[in-house]
């Protein structure tokens with residue numbers, strides 16, 4: 832089933848409560864960068880970053896970022912895609928949180944973590960609103976912790 836977070840966004844209290852749950856978990860954890868995945872990680876990542884005092888780094892689909900980038904290809908349920916990150920946006924040793932709306936097969940979060948680890952960042956955790964546990968994406972994250980608010984079977 833296609834999970835659509837746009838209905839959540841229509842309810843300001845539900846949207847704020849969602850952001851607040853992540854903020855409560857990550858504030859005071861010395862996270863310096865929130866990396867949000869295009870497109871729907873751009874909805875939840877920035878308000879979390881602002882509240883915990885971290886910078887926001889967009890991980891974008893190919894040929895969208897204007898500067899020099901590093902890229903990671905990944906496999907989706909249907910086809911392939913690629914994520915890119917600006918060189919210099921994240922420094923070695925930074926503590927990063929990866930944010931997206933949903934984990935399905937886990938390929939997207941894996942690619943995001945690889946980008947951050949290639950520049951020497953420490954990925955503290957991945958955070959999503961929804962997990963589709965039947966697709967076992969969590970098992971592809973190489974033991975990296977994943978925090979989700981809702982499991983959808």
Ligand SMILES: O=P(O)(O)OC[C@H]1O[C@H](OP(=O)(O)OP(=O)(O)O)[C@H](O)[C@@H]1O
Pocket residue numbers: 868869870871872906907908931932933934935936937938939940968
């Ligand atoms: O766990 P996975 O199997 O990798 O799938 C999860 C990804 O799929 C969706 O994005 P999508 O690829 O549809 O991109 P879009 O939001 O830019 O349309 C979703 O927002 C996640 O980023």
Ligand SMILES: Nc1ncnc2[nH]cnc12
Pocket residue numbers: 832833834835908933935963
């Ligand atoms: N079932 C699903 N619902 C929404 N976005 C997705 N991305 C991959 N699988 C998805």
